[in-house]
Amino acid sequence: MTAMTRRTWLAVLGLLPAAGLVSWAEGSDKNRKKETHTWEDIPPRELIRRRHLPDVALVTHQGKTVRFYEDLVKDKKVVINFVYTRCQGVCVPVTANLVRVQKLLGDRVGRDIFFYSITLKPEEDTPEALEKYAALHGVGPGWLFLTGKPEDIELLRKKLGFTYANPVEDADKSNHVGMIRTGNEPYLRWAACPGLAHPAWIAKDILLEMDGPTRPAATASAS
Amino acid sequence: MHLLKKSRVPKLWQTASRNRQEIVKAGLNRRELFKMGLLTSSGYLAAKSGLSAWASGGCDAGECQLGCSPATTPFIDPLRIPPILPSRPVTDLNPAPQECPNNAINPATGLPFEGRGQYNGVLRPGTDCFQFFKRFPPEDFFITRMRENKRFRITSDPHIPDQTIWGFNLGGNDPAITPGPTIVDQYDGARVVRRFNELPPQAQNGGFGVPETSTHFHNFHDAPESDGSPCRFFFRGQYFDYHRTMQTPGFDDPNTDPAERLLESQSSLWYHDHRVGHTAENVYKGLLGFELLFNQFDTGNENTGFRLPSFPQFDIPLALTDKLIDPGTGKICFDLFGFDGLVGDKLLVNGVLQPFLEVQKRRYRFRILDGGPSRFYELFLTNPDNPKQSIPYFAIANDGNLLPRPVRFPTSSGSGARIGVAERVDIIIDFKALARDLGVKRLWLENRLEQVNGRGPTGKILPAGRRENVLVEFRLAGNAVRDNSVDPADPNVRFYALPPRPTPRITRRFRFERGNGQWQVNGRFMDCDEIRFTVNRNSAERWILQNNSGGWQHPIHIHLEEFQIVRRNGQLIQPGDVEFSRKDVVRLQFNEQIELLMRFRDFRGDYPMHCHNTIHEDHAMMLLWAVQDDANDNNTRP
Numbered sequence: 001m002t003a004m005t006r007r008t009w010l011a012v013l014g015l016l017p018a019a020g021l022v023s024w025a026e027g028s029d030k031n032r033k034k035e036t037h038t039w040e041d042i043p044p045r046e047l048i049r050r051r052h053l054p055d056v057a058l059v060t061h062q063g064k065t066v067r068f069y070e071d072l073v074k075d076k077k078v079v080i081n082f083v084y085t086r087c088q089g090v091c092v093p094v095t096a097n098l099v100r101v102q103k104l105l106g107d108r109v110g111r112d113i114f115f116y117s118i119t120l121k122p123e124e125d126t127p128e129a130l131e132k133y134a135a136l137h138g139v140g141p142g143w144l145f146l147t148g149k150p151e152d153i154e155l156l157r158k159k160l161g162f163t164y165a166n167p168v169e170d171a172d173k174s175n176h177v178g179m180i181r182t183g184n185e186p187y188l189r190w191a192a193c194p195g196l197a198h199p200a201w202i203a204k205d206i207l208l209e210m211d212g213p214t215r216p217a218a219t220a221s222a223s
Numbered sequence: 224m225h226l227l228k229k230s231r232v233p234k235l236w237q238t239a240s241r242n243r244q245e246i247v248k249a250g251l252n253r254r255e256l257f258k259m260g261l262l263t264s265s266g267y268l269a270a271k272s273g274l275s276a277w278a279s280g281g282c283d284a285g286e287c288q289l290g291c292s293p294a295t296t297p298f299i300d301p302l303r304i305p306p307i308l309p310s311r312p313v314t315d316l317n318p319a320p321q322e323c324p325n326n327a328i329n330p331a332t333g334l335p336f337e338g339r340g341q342y343n344g345v346l347r348p349g350t351d352c353f354q355f356f357k358r359f360p361p362e363d364f365f366i367t368r369m370r371e372n373k374r375f376r377i378t379s380d381p382h383i384p385d386q387t388i389w390g391f392n393l394g395g396n397d398p399a400i401t402p403g404p405t406i407v408d409q410y411d412g413a414r415v416v417r418r419f420n421e422l423p424p425q426a427q428n429g430g431f432g433v434p435e436t437s438t439h440f441h442n443f444h445d446a447p448e449s450d451g452s453p454c455r456f457f458f459r460g461q462y463f464d465y466h467r468t469m470q471t472p473g474f475d476d477p478n479t480d481p482a483e484r485l486l487e488s489q490s491s492l493w494y495h496d497h498r499v500g501h502t503a504e505n506v507y508k509g510l511l512g513f514e515l516l517f518n519q520f521d522t523g524n525e526n527t528g529f530r531l532p533s534f535p536q537f538d539i540p541l542a543l544t545d546k547l548i549d550p551g552t553g554k555i556c557f558d559l560f561g562f563d564g565l566v567g568d569k570l571l572v573n574g575v576l577q578p579f580l581e582v583q584k585r586r587y588r589f590r591i592l593d594g595g596p597s598r599f600y601e602l603f604l605t606n607p608d609n610p611k612q613s614i615p616y617f618a619i620a621n622d623g624n625l626l627p628r629p630v631r632f633p634t635s636s637g638s639g640a641r642i643g644v645a646e647r648v649d650i651i652i653d654f655k656a657l658a659r660d661l662g663v664k665r666l667w668l669e670n671r672l673e674q675v676n677g678r679g680p681t682g683k684i685l686p687a688g689r690r691e692n693v694l695v696e697f698r699l700a701g702n703a704v705r706d707n708s709v710d711p712a713d714p715n716v717r718f719y720a721l722p723p724r725p726t727p728r729i730t731r732r733f734r735f736e737r738g739n740g741q742w743q744v745n746g747r748f749m750d751c752d753e754i755r756f757t758v759n760r761n762s763a764e765r766w767i768l769q770n771n772s773g774g775w776q777h778p779i780h781i782h783l784e785e786f787q788i789v790r791r792n793g794q795l796i797q798p799g800d801v802e803f804s805r806k807d808v809v810r811l812q813f814n815e816q817i818e819l820l821m822r823f824r825d826f827r828g829d830y831p832m833h834c835h836n837t838i839h840e841d842h843a844m845m846l847l848w849a850v851q852d853d854a855n856d857n858n859t860r861p
Contacts, residue, residue, distance in 0.1 A: 047549070161558075161561055165678060177739060190559040191841070196741060197750060
């Protein structure tokens with residue numbers, strides 16, 4: 001730019017119609033007539049529930065029957081993954097990782113953060129088998145292992161996004177998705193992190209998801 | 224004949240709208256439907272038997288999936304062009320920008336006033352002071368506020384409701400827009416950009432969006448503390464100052480020839496949210512905008528320098544984004560639970576659904592951005608009145624960097640310019656020549672690359688002239704007008720030569736893959752607390768990027784500097800190829816291997832490399848590396 005300084009040049013640009021901005025931000029009213037179609041006014045939280053959080057019946061490793069949405073997720077901060085007890089693959093290190101994460105989170109697990117591991121093989125994972133698995137891995141309180149009707153589990157797996165687009169890949173349980181889903185249900189905040197990431201990072205990530213919406217001063221969460 | 228009247232039973236309307244969408248897909252336009260008596264003047268379908276042959280399986284309210292969005296009408300709204308963010312002398316900025324962050328606690332929020340100095344949500348006192356602040360003291364500043372806008376229109380079609388977006392404003396009490404105001408700047412003095420986070424509380428996000436943000440300047444040469452890096456997000460009620468030296472790379476490198484620094488000049492950049500783990504939903508919600516840079520060659524004036532079409536009348540940015548709309552609520556929706564990627568069935572350009580633009584018969588420059596989250600585009604021009612015509616255009620910049628010389632599209636093999644997420648291509652269309660030589664009256668900018676899911680495009684090129692693939696309809700008006708801009712068809716046209724290729728100190732390899740549904744780089748995952756490797760400041764390296772999958776494609780982005788692609792699958796990138804260029808994103812396609820050369824000049828600290836399919840990015844397909852003096856880290860597979 002030889003003859004013009006940046007500021008004079010921008011001043012010229014400033015002559016562009018500012019009026020256009022109003023219609024940009026507010027929309028053009030001239031086309032908005034009263035005949036507008038009535039859309040359904042569904043609260044966003046309800047939409048997330050409908051899309052992803054079916055209220056299927058599940059049985060815990062302690063033998064208690066629970067509803068997935070009403071009892072386990074609604075108004076709660078949750079960490080969800082899928083495992084099965086005879087798994088020789090990714091479940092083993094992911095469960096071991098989550099045990100370390102649970103220790104890092106201390107008494108918050110069971111107090112205001114809840115861990116749920118849902119079986120991918122409900123036909124072989126009875127509550128008793130799950131209880132044995134939990135004991136074997138040294139799982140602490142606040143962490144439920146869940147089984148249920150195969151069709152309910154399958155629905156849950158799909159709704160929670162633990163699927164592969166390729167049906168052959170999707171059917172292979174030994175190669176299942178090792179992600180960990182985090183949800184802060186009342187705050188409409190959902191994310192996921194790899195189950196094989198460093199436990200310290202998973203723990204930090206979980207705390208950011210759970211405490212982010214209500215965080216006090218940033219200094220307060222220094223670890 | 225029985226008509227479906229508006230505001231009757233919503234379910235019936237939805238069925239009708241689905242049917243209409245299917246009809247549109249089948250290639251019948253409004254006039255034809257009118258003739259057939261199937262469409263009423265208000266746009267609703269008449270209930271007639273036989274329509275169900277077109278009907279899809281049907282979607283319920285709340286479903287957020289490809290193919291479920293309600294019918295919309297293209298080309299009823301003009302293209303919007305984002306306004307320019309004003310700048311002012313830095314002496315007007317209160318409080319004044321500080322070299323080290325203003326981390327005093329704001330009693331109103333309990334948080335530090337400024338979010339800089341926080342890392343992963345935690346204050347790290349004494350960190351993230353601006354590098355080179357004394358050497359490049361800011362002269363001017365920009366100010367903008369991230370806000371919600373609940374009355375945003377993507378179309379004037381009264382059947383589609385107002386949308387809630389998050390965007391940026393002009394710095395005052397004005398509403399936010401998306402794309403945000405364009406930052407227009409030059410390489411002539413340092414600046415500060417102050418961004419306020421005034422987004423609503425988390426629970427009022429309307430279904431997606433996290434009000435913790437870090438705005439990345441993609442891909443200006445900035446220090447980590449001013450780069451908008453993924454782990455440096457800040458909170459509602461805070462501001463964040465970004466210091467911009469406005470220097471091309473090499474200002475603090477004794478090995479860079481000052482004359483070569485001009486060849487690193489950038490033209491078309493953008494800014495977007497980069498909050499680790501939540502980038503996709505935040506950018507999809509609207510947190511993006513353009514930044515355009517000019518200098519003594521790319522002047523914005525077609526009578527000077529490279530004589531590119533004058534800004535802003537004939538030089539227009541186009542941000543391409545694709546959306547899904549909930550068939551029940553009519554609101555843009557986002558799948559928070561997907562790992563593969565999100566592909567929308569509604570194409571928006573600058574926030575407007577399939578707009579039109581009236582153009583004069585002369586040359587225009589369009590700066591086209593793939594705004595994501597997951598779609599790849601291959602761009603063609605089609606004359607809707609004669610779709611068989613091959614319509615040429617010229618690429619002049621790749622990723623916002625002017626090419627050594629213009630590249631004509633379609634290529635000799637018939638390909639259009641292909642862009643993955645975050646890639647940019649600047650093109651010149653000569654509407655005068657097209658009107659004169661081909662009789663063009665209207666022209667469609669189309670994406671003809673088929674993509675049915677977030678995994679990447681199928682590679683199939685769809686037929687020309689399908690309305691659902693049109694991004695913008697250009698309408699040629701009036702007679703040919705005065706045009707002093709350069710003719711890109713002239714074989715003698717030259718822009719910047721590529722900077723000389725440096726000698727790499729080391730070769731490092733990076734494999735981008737998925738294991739057990741987890742996106743990874745070299746078998747590991749994003750972690751804000753882990754720097755994978757450290758490069759020597761003011762050195763160069765060869766990086767090999769590998770994708771061993773035939774099922775996925777990844778647009779890979781590297782911060783800090785522009786790199787050069789040397790080989791794609793072993794084949795040298797030759798002059799005349801649009802990838803014979805400076806780049807900041809490279810498409811790592813099915814089973815591909817990319818060899819690139821990159822320099823690491825001036826700044827110290829941490830930067831990311833990541834997949835820019837923002838869904839993959841949010842699920843840990845990212846790593847951090849750092850620049851330090853004499854690190855001598857020789858890990859070849861970090």
